[in-house]
Every structure is written in C-alpha cells, then in structure tokens.
Amino acid sequence: MNYTLHQLHVFLKVTQNQSITKAAELLHLTQPAVSIQLKNFQDQFDIPLTEIIGRKLYVTDFGKEIALAAEKIINEVTTINYKMQSYKGKLSGKLKISIVSTGKYIMPYFLSDFLKKNPEVELALDVTNKSKVIESLTKNEVDFSLVSVLPDTIKVSSTALMANKLFLVTNFDIQYPEKNYDQSILETLPIIYREKGSGTRHVMERFINVNQLKVRNKLELTGNEAVKQAVIAGLGCSIMPLIGIKNELKNGNLQIIPIKGFPIQSTWNLIWQKNKQFSPVASAYLKYIEENKAQIITDKFDLELLNA
Structure with a gap:
C-alpha cells in the first residue's frame, strides 16, 4: 500500500x-x-x-x-x-471551544489577544445551542464551553466571565411610557420564544414559572438573530440578552419595556469537565482568562449598557 x-x-x-x-x-x-x-x-x-x-x-x-x-x-x-x-519555544496546538449562539457576541473578545500572542495556536470554535454545547462537552470533544446556565447533567468546573442581563424588548409600533410596568404585562403581549434547549429560553421560562405568569407563546424561532429580526418586524416581543441587542437599542430599532423584576440576570461561564486533563494550550488559555478577564470587560464592552 x-x-x-x-x-x-x-x-x-x-x-x-x-x-x-x-x-x-x-x-x-x-x-x-x-x-x-x-x-x-x-x-x-x-x-x-x-x-x-x-x-x-x-x-x-x-x-x-x-x-x-x-x-x-x-x-x-x-x-x-x-x-x-x-x-522552538512556541505555544502550539488546537484550542477547542463550543459556545451557545448568543455567546458569539462576547467570546471573540476573550480570544483575540490570546490568539494574537500565540499565532501557532489553532482555534476550533463551534457556535450552537445549549443542548449541543453540553453534548460536545460530555463527549470530551472540546476543551471548554461557554454557557449562561450551568448544566446539571455533567460535573463541571467553571470560571465566571461576565454578567448576562436579559430584558423584554419590542419595536416602536407601540410606546411604553411608564417607568415600571407590572409583570402581568407579559400575559398581554405576544411573546417570541427561542428554541427548546436554548439557555435564553431556560432563563426566560424559569422567570415565568417562578412568577406564575400565563404567557402566550406567539412564535418559536431558532437563534438570537432570528428572534431579533422578528421583533424588529413587529411579530411580537421577546426576552433577550442585552449584549446581543445593544446596537439595535442605540439605533432605535428596538426599545426595552421596563418591568418590575427586570433585568433577569444569569452569568456567562466558561466551563470544562471536572478533573479534565488539559493540553498545554488549554492550560495556557485558562490562565490567560483568569488573569485578563476583568481588563477585557473594561476594554471591550460598553460598561454603561452592561450596568443597565
């Protein structure tokens, strides 16, 4: 042969x-x-x-x-x-990370400087929904995963990156002049849901269930971008991560409906299998994150929006 x-x-x-x-x-x-x-x-x-x-x-x-x-x-x-x-004294290898779809708005900023400093490192970045992210982690196909809701089906270690704040948003077809609406307003609005398995949907449904609200599921769409465009087009309202809609808020395409108990907050976490044996690249990246995450948030993100 x-x-x-x-x-x-x-x-x-x-x-x-x-x-x-x-x-x-x-x-x-x-x-x-x-x-x-x-x-x-x-x-x-x-x-x-x-x-x-x-x-x-x-x-x-x-x-x-x-x-x-x-x-x-x-x-x-x-x-x-x-x-x-x-x-040759160069850090090299493949860094494998899976992230939930809304994580694409933040993860590149936690990668760019590390990759610039280590040009021999290859990146394999998979952007998908929460269920598939956890599946890839469970199968040990990746070094790290980025999620906003910690899984309960697998033992993981984690490091918190930054807050993930979610607001109820709509377009400007109707004005909402009050400063603080009651949560019951959610029962009167057509709400657009993310697909099952989404971390955003999990946080959203947890809030609805805890507050015993009867919310009408107007539409269900896959991916944050699809939901955002549907809201802009006037198909309904949705509860969305602030990090993914900041430009639309600034441009006047979306507005936040102020509601008691909002924003709903979770945390972006970088997670990995408990007791995982890291490659040199994965070890170096985790050390980089621990040492630089605070500065990355200060340098790369709009703190006024994040503190909303």
Missing part, C-alpha cells in the same frame, strides 16, 4: 460528512479533486470503503474502521507538529 497523508485526510472528511461535495467545501478543493483522491485511496483496498445507494454516499463497516485508523494517524502527525513547535 502506498497511500498518502493527504488521501487519509480527504477520506476522513468524506466519511465524517458522508458527502464528497461537503468534504470538498471543507477542504477547499474541487469536487473532482476529492473524487480522484477518494478513488486512488479506495484502489488500494480489496474491500469497498464507501458505496452509493440512491445517489447518497454511505460508509461501509470496513470503511468506518479505516476512518478511525485514519483519524488516529492524522492526530498523531498533528501532535508531532505541535511538539516541534513547543521545542
């Missing part, structure tokens, strides 16, 4: 995505180039690695075993490269 590391990499991407087209996109190659590499790799085995059924690509049982071996080989080669960099 005379397969190359490149062929292993191509084959692994194809099996992970069960698609030549998707693998080509991720590898920044043309589809024919991926097909040729896959064929050249397959030709070295007497047993099929993949099969096409109804125009859909499937990985055979033998192919799955080869994919696992290919992943181990690629990981070992990557480790060798990182070790070579460490002997």
Whole structure:
C-alpha cells in the first residue's frame, strides 16, 4: 500500500460528512479533486470503503474502521507538529471551544489577544445551542464551553466571565411610557420564544414559572438573530440578552419595556469537565482568562449598557 497523508485526510472528511461535495467545501478543493483522491485511496483496498445507494454516499463497516485508523494517524502527525513547535519555544496546538449562539457576541473578545500572542495556536470554535454545547462537552470533544446556565447533567468546573442581563424588548409600533410596568404585562403581549434547549429560553421560562405568569407563546424561532429580526418586524416581543441587542437599542430599532423584576440576570461561564486533563494550550488559555478577564470587560464592552 502506498497511500498518502493527504488521501487519509480527504477520506476522513468524506466519511465524517458522508458527502464528497461537503468534504470538498471543507477542504477547499474541487469536487473532482476529492473524487480522484477518494478513488486512488479506495484502489488500494480489496474491500469497498464507501458505496452509493440512491445517489447518497454511505460508509461501509470496513470503511468506518479505516476512518478511525485514519483519524488516529492524522492526530498523531498533528501532535508531532505541535511538539516541534513547543521545542522552538512556541505555544502550539488546537484550542477547542463550543459556545451557545448568543455567546458569539462576547467570546471573540476573550480570544483575540490570546490568539494574537500565540499565532501557532489553532482555534476550533463551534457556535450552537445549549443542548449541543453540553453534548460536545460530555463527549470530551472540546476543551471548554461557554454557557449562561450551568448544566446539571455533567460535573463541571467553571470560571465566571461576565454578567448576562436579559430584558423584554419590542419595536416602536407601540410606546411604553411608564417607568415600571407590572409583570402581568407579559400575559398581554405576544411573546417570541427561542428554541427548546436554548439557555435564553431556560432563563426566560424559569422567570415565568417562578412568577406564575400565563404567557402566550406567539412564535418559536431558532437563534438570537432570528428572534431579533422578528421583533424588529413587529411579530411580537421577546426576552433577550442585552449584549446581543445593544446596537439595535442605540439605533432605535428596538426599545426595552421596563418591568418590575427586570433585568433577569444569569452569568456567562466558561466551563470544562471536572478533573479534565488539559493540553498545554488549554492550560495556557485558562490562565490567560483568569488573569485578563476583568481588563477585557473594561476594554471591550460598553460598561454603561452592561450596568443597565
């Protein structure tokens, strides 16, 4: 056999995505180039690695075993490269982080200077909902996760980053001149919910249940951006994190309805599996966060809004 590391990499991407087209996109190659590499790799085995059924690509049982071996080989080669960099006195490796969707408004600021100071570090940042974030942490697929609600299904350690304040917001179709509305106003408004599994929805529903409010679920949308655009368009109101709507508030696209008991507050936490064995990169990043998070908040965030 005379397969190359490149062929292993191509084959692994194809099996992970069960698609030549998707693998080509991720590898920044043309589809024919991926097909040729896959064929050249397959030709070295007497047993099929993949099969096409109804125009859909499937990985055979033998192919799955080869994919696992290919992943181990690629990981070992990557480790060798990182070790070579460490002997040169450079911090190198991959930092893997999963964050909830609203975390995209804050996490880049807690990463940018660290990555600038350590250019050999690779970042794998997955932005998804809370359920998938916790799943990736449970499977030990990431070093850290960013959440606004600590999980109760897995033992974690954590460090608090900053406050996460949520307000009831709407557009300007109707004016709300009073300074402090009663919580019962929530029962009269069409409320837009985030999808199930969202940390924002969890905080929102906890407030509603604790205060025994009968709130009408007007609409349910996936992602903070979708909810924000729906509120701006006048489809309803929603309880949203301040950090994700500060520009819309400044521009006059949204307004906060002042309500007794608001803002609802949670905390952005960077979490990791309890007793996790950190890589040098993960250890260095955690130390960086502990030493610099206060300064990052001061330098990068609008304290007037955060203290609202």
